[in-house]
Amino acid sequence: MSTSSASLSAIRRKIEGRERISPTDALLLWREVPDEEMRSLASLVRARFHAPNACTYLLMRIINTTNVCVAQCDYCAFYTLPGQAGGYVLSQEQVFAKIDELLALGGDLAGFNGGFNPQLSLDYYCDLVRAIRARYGDRIELYAFTIAEFLYLADHASLSYTATAERLKQAGVRWITGGGSEILTEDFRLRHSKFKYTVAQFFAAQAAIVATGLRTTATMVIGFDESIEERIEHLDRTRRFQDETGAQESFLCWNFKPWATPLGDKLNNIEITPAEYLRHLALSRIYLDNIPRIRTSVLTQNERALEGLLYGADDFDIPIEDEVTQKAGATINLNFDRILDVARSLGFEPRYRHVALEHTAKAI
């Protein structure tokens, strides 16, 4: 038996015995194990948390409150610099109209995602959340901001992370998600988004968010020019934060959409294949042994995302809008029945996850 097969056998035994794998183990799995086996190892870890045929889904939309942004990430097709033509800020009425449309379709989760707009203060966002809470109560839940936006708001207001989180909480925010993480290595951020805060700042903000009693998630985006080592570093940092806090309620990975972005131009607009996405999802499930909910991305993988349920995921989104990824090439499928049928055809029984009801402890 070669050294590599002996090591692989040891890693398999670790996973079967519910032992944690190391970054070196993850690298070996990625390089050596066939897709079929990756899928079956991920399913073993999934079975610790979920019945084999169980899965949940969300019907949601991202509301892009403003496309004006000073961060200038080279993987973004969405932003407009301050003063440039085409910049917008949604009015409260426009936000309400988007929420009304979502509720009419049966959805109950709106994620806010917008640029770092110097014209919009923390008060502006607090007023918006207060207005939504006053109008809709608990009929809608908000993944109110990403950690990246939170960092900008804190900076802009010259407030500590804790004070910023408190202000948002008082306004009615319950969630600040791990969005804006992309790849959490300092080197990746220097290469592609040097104005979007460091990894250290990201986790310091998330720690303050959690300490304030707000809920959070973990995310990741793959398919830029990151190395497999960088992907594993991201997973490792996520797992360590979860060991410390237990606060990340889910992990969602999606893939970079390259169209109309400066980085996409350099990479000839080539996306990773669905097979690579699914393989990474499986590795994430195996590595993140402390996060029960692993989500697969219909927004960026369309129907192929449902195969993620066979690669360790247990939850998926059905989005009706996200301008950021749509501008870079994502397509939206409003045929919800078709998406659910694909999940059923793979042997799963999708159950709607009412995020808005979770707050009132009525979630089923």
Ligand code: SF4
């Ligand atoms: S990804 Fe977000 S932070 Fe970066 S330029 Fe686009 S809108 Fe701004």
